[in-house]
Amino acid sequence: MPRHPKHIMLAIVLAGLPGLAGASDELMDLSLEELADIQVLSVSRKAQRLSDTAAAVTVLTSEDIRRSGARSVPEALRLVPGVQVAQVGAGRWAVSVRGFNSRFATKLLVQVDGRSVYSPMFSGVFWNALNLMMEDVERIEVVRGPGASLWGANAVNGVINIVTRKAAATTGTLVRASIDDRGNPELAVRQGAELAGGAAFRVYAQSINRAPFETEGGATSRDEQSGWRSGFRLDSDSSGTDRWMLSGDVYRQRSPEVLSMGALGAIYVPLDFEGAHLLVERSWVTSMGESTLRGYVDYADMASDAFAHATVYSADLDFQHRLPVLGAHEWIWGLGLRHQSVSADSATPVFAFGQSEVRMQTFSAFAQDEVELVARRLRLTVGARLEARNTTTPKFQPTVRLMWTPSDRDSIWTHWSRAARTPSYGDLHASAVVGTQAYPPFPLVTVISQANAELEPESLTAIELGYRRQFDRGSAEAVLFRHRYSHLIGSTFGGVRMPGVLPTVPDMRLQRVNGGSAVTEGLELSAEMAVTRGLKLGAAYTLMRTCYESTGDAVFDAGNAGVADRNADHWFSLTARADLPGRQALDAQIRHVGALSGQPAPGVDAYTVLDLRYGRRIGRHAELSLSVTNALDERYTAYRSDIFPSDYAYDRRRVVLTGRWTF
Template structure:
């Protein structure tokens, strides 16, 4: 939709003039001391006060997620500055931090309780298959900027750590049922138990049933999202100094779409995701400090209809040790070992693999020292991680962070980091149809991207300057960043093939290499404020520019421009939480996203969307909510699908009625 200033003004008036009557326990209701004491794990791999973090970090608490009305993690991430979220199908998402937005954002590490959900297949997250139980998320920590010195390669632009609730906090029973305006039902059930000895167990299961998006002409895009997930979590007595936890899940998801395959026309294919994992972690304290050991095994399988399938088995072991504070120093170090087995099978020439099976081993070690230069005023953090793989060259990823706290309310930080992104299995071994376009003298050709086993890692040098101030009933944050990328994977002209894959259309062959480089730079602003006891406001705004260096290679420069043009240069999110009474809530969110330039016709225009959620609590144990998305307009499109090309999908106005009962 075209930007309409009257709609933005109307939305802001509704947000700012609404009022009500009772406080809740989200971030915007906390005092100055409570805000400063919010615990963050993702910045330094330890529980750390938000006010002591030398990083651009946002914490979405459980109540923030609930009142946002988010039914998935990407929807909740819209509240965070610096995070670009575009939905282009019922289960298809493009999520990135600080640029390089893509269906598989290769420079963003996503974890659930320390378990990486970053797939080595396409160096990204299959958001289609990450249908978590939102009620069981304790918080989502989002660190913008590199985190590779602690978390390893691929934590290039940011780290998203999803922390689930301790089983002791979910005892009793819960039933949730919902239905949308198309009649699609969803159900979730959870049972929590307290066991002998103080341990606690949670078991749960839920379904997913999302209506399809629409085509430009108003027909169904046939990309409905269906599936289920079930799991458990077992925790030891939380009162003990030592703690252990075991969790596991199994899931199955179907996310079909219609692919556009150049001269071959369109092809309907269901993407079937299934997987399971089990994770165990123990934390204990000794005279030598605090120690943590975590291990998990994970199975993930993706079947692309008649195209092919891929299976990834992962075994991961992570150890870390935080030493007692010695003088001005606090050391933490750790070791990691990961084994991954990747096997693929292709059934059509649209995608082919040079190797059907690959074994990948990764060894890593990290160390970090936090140095108090001036007590309660100046702190320096030095850290580095070394990673070695059986595929590719070893990587050294250092960081330097400086934190200045001129007062109890103010924090200023700056940091420099180097991070690396290892090439994915697909980039090394997959040859695939990249699209179709005019290529003189031919009216249309099929672009075929060829595999390249000898790709090296991409790298970034990132600089950041940030300021955070705690207010009496809220906080504000402003961050400037500049990130310089080298050895980026790109494509160049590799020849013409006749006849082509889809005769009589010729094929233009594209060779992969590491000759691209780019810069992203911008500013992020975030804030939250309790205006009064009844009204609380939140703001997240990002201004960003992504530019590739010009090479003179028409194919490479054109491909780089396509990647850069998938990123908006600004986006805004405004939230209002309104307590109408002790039983009623009204939550409003206005989102504005700038246009994506240079996209294929009809393109992605700037759009403004307003979402609303109304909640009524019958009692402490029962509530009913009505959520409306895209309140002002009939529909809009947010992104042009990449990797698996398809026509634009449009999100229409949607209604969802949800009932939740705990007992």
Template structure:
């Protein structure tokens, strides 16, 4: 041990305190376009490989474009994919995307990331932006996602577009390693009644939906109750991580001439258990952890007009309220107001230009405790941005997209987020693309305002000098259909990181503070494809490989920082098979392989899942789902407290009318 480590300040317990703070925040993270297909279909069920390549995606350029033409690494999870997989939650649905690493740490806690840094320096994943119908759901407290607070009625999800790679130009700060854009079905596509019942070895849920029309308007309402059972550790110890939640939601859509309107609202309340084994101790006294109480409500409204000259104008606004009580550490109440304007201009020569503006304001109030404090306890923040993008047709088979966003935040001022993307149509069914981008993750209250009491007088003080974490990204991709029935995509990427967050010992040797003294690289490849073996049998596969290197910059004493790379697998593999016996019976089998994690150590594992679906009648479907059929395994977190993900068997009944 170095002389620095032998001074009166003892960094090991202090670093443990910092990890405890991050764990409290991250528990659950280790916790609308109606255009569908170029052919005009409004249902993704039973699409051919060729039709899937023509799906209209909007997340890359914020305008409809064919998946084959999109100059980015995009994987689309369709509504039928979700149904066939038997997913019971949004994180389970995201396992279908081969360009994501989805790791479950408890009954409700997930760590989800793309292209590495799945939890950097004792923090939850914080470089992935998640949108639900245009509403950002990342938490400004730590730039991550409380996944338990994003529970959706999956039967209402139309598609999920997963972009691995930077999306800062279109979506702003925090879209560093990926963007998940979730779109729910328009109300007109969910008419009539629906009821869902699911029961399994790990709990169950019940949901209903009722849709109708009134004049020019379509509407729906839904409700859902769920309960997840407690988990066990690998040693067989019970973890008090059960989860109960109730929610109600509505959506209304209507059109009048060139105008379309949409209103979307949700309310929820939940209770989550906290694991007692390994209860946090900062000052040497064990803490008894109570249940986490969550609640939230959001309301979004969107207006869109098709202009006479071929352009488009849209305005979206939303209000979002959440409250999270995590005894005995802290309670946070957060309100967000967001307003966005977008204008797509008519085509002008070879140029297709769009621009937009976004204004977001938050009111954040934390009830502090003797364990953790955010100072000041109440804080207001504003994010304001302007962005523009121009798609230039250099020739019929070659296009160049140039875009940039300037976004201002209260901590680091103006951030510049440019991108350049080149797309080359090699042949009607083959496309090559390349991109250069710069994006950032802006500091949060965890980085700047977090304090942990201790002697003297704090173990941790916030880092007022923390800078934005910067990623400069180069990508090269191919997407094509070599012959009928086969489609595949491959992307190589190289990320250059700078100013990554570190935990520094103050020169006085009395406390820790956050700094920005780490840099590094991540290089990898991601591939996936589908093959229609016969009219009844479809096979698909996905593979990722990742190599990360992080190093401290001069002046840093955070020896643990480079170990952040150990939270990601070096490779993942998934294989899926779907077979339709007839128009009433189908079988889906999936096999996943995830390599080992190093920090904390988690062995690599295989997971075998299967679902058999049987349409008993025109309006009644029964399915049996089995997960981890080959045995239990751990996925994320320290061995002493992480959940052992065991075999699960469940039955689901869906009735429609």
């Protein structure tokens, strides 16, 4: 592509700015009071104002998500400081908070309406199976830093809580149709209605049809995404003191990828995902306080007929009770019980499972007290969670938070926390071929990552200092953090075996053990400002370093260096949302990510991406939008897949035309 279109793209952004004085009637600027009243649930398991939270929190509203043009949750998360989002391929993502980025980030808890989608299979989230209907997302709350004292093991580096809209907010009919520049169409339909007694329901269905990425040489990477998802939600009348909600989803999706096995060649793996869940929640208020009981069952299946098959069944019951305020104290406590069954089998020596079926039971209990030391100025929060699982030793996970609000506009907080990450089924029982290499005197050996059923939980001790300032038309936040990890799982040399998986090639075993220690330190800055009635600007910047302590084990230390090299040391984003005359809107987002050092050739260089979205309302019931991703360059690569090794995939410039109609 010639260089001059870059200037054209920038001119489009700048051209819209002079006409902002005539912005549309949908005001983009919020008052100080409106900004301070944004509600957050994820920090204290209760609704509280964002300005009152003693944690590094970002809330993406439904308007933020719509104006970003995001078609998936990871795309929306690119707006959040401290969150590293790298697209591995079409539908494949590496998403983490405060380091340790991975295809399946093991230290990040992700929930949808309180239902955990963190898989015990490989510890992490199968993002390509989480294709939510984005119009139904009310907000995404991102808590950076440990949340284990309330949410349990695996809420180590952060918690992402996706909150969907109540059924009463989605009555009527919505139809969304889109097509990209490669001719891939998608369709979504939603129908909602009010019922007798103030209840409401909605049902929806949507298709998934995403084009494949490209290889370094320009050929297709053969990882196109196709499938469908359907679900419902039923809510009682929300005006009473006794409320309930019932929701469910079912999905099926094909997400193929090509595994790169070194000298063994490339292996095409047609992965099929399917799943379903049913969630019920009831909350009620009495003279003894507010109580919530939530339960869900979940089924998830991942299959490749010629290679392997894994199924996870989950059942979870969670109760919490918030007592009435007693003097300066506000108590909340709860109990949890979770049962998970994981079964797996392999049809190829590339994968091997030490136990074909494992049942995991987890019991948990937590308590937290918020103490107002000085009225409206100084508040102390002390809490802890005890979690016991039948596969590992029990873990006690405490936290202490102190928040000082010297004025109605300023908040300063600090906290100390401990958290644990429990080993996954894959860590404990799955062995896998991860490639081949020369190993003298052998010209070639097969490298196998070996399971270890004796692994113990990884541990984190974290400290954080933050400052938040509210302005008349915006806010700013600065956070310093230091995370110290111990008992990290890594691999050490486990010997050479003959004959190996391939009889003519010996095996070199890498044994997983708890032996690593590391420190991550960083600075997170963010700001948002409504400059005029029709122009809103935002910025986010993260600076971070990861440092492993040397163990003296060359194999172990090399593996740790590989983990550290998967994380950029800085990244930032700039956003502009402009309302234009004639019910038009222009949105721009610039993202810059530093290089990933030490990656295999050709590597991941630093890259800067400009995303644009133009929208226009047509009457009261229709909207058209045109989104351009990666407007400045032909293509780039952001990550090389780990866990399931594959070659670099390159994202080309993409154009998507979307129409939404409501009736």
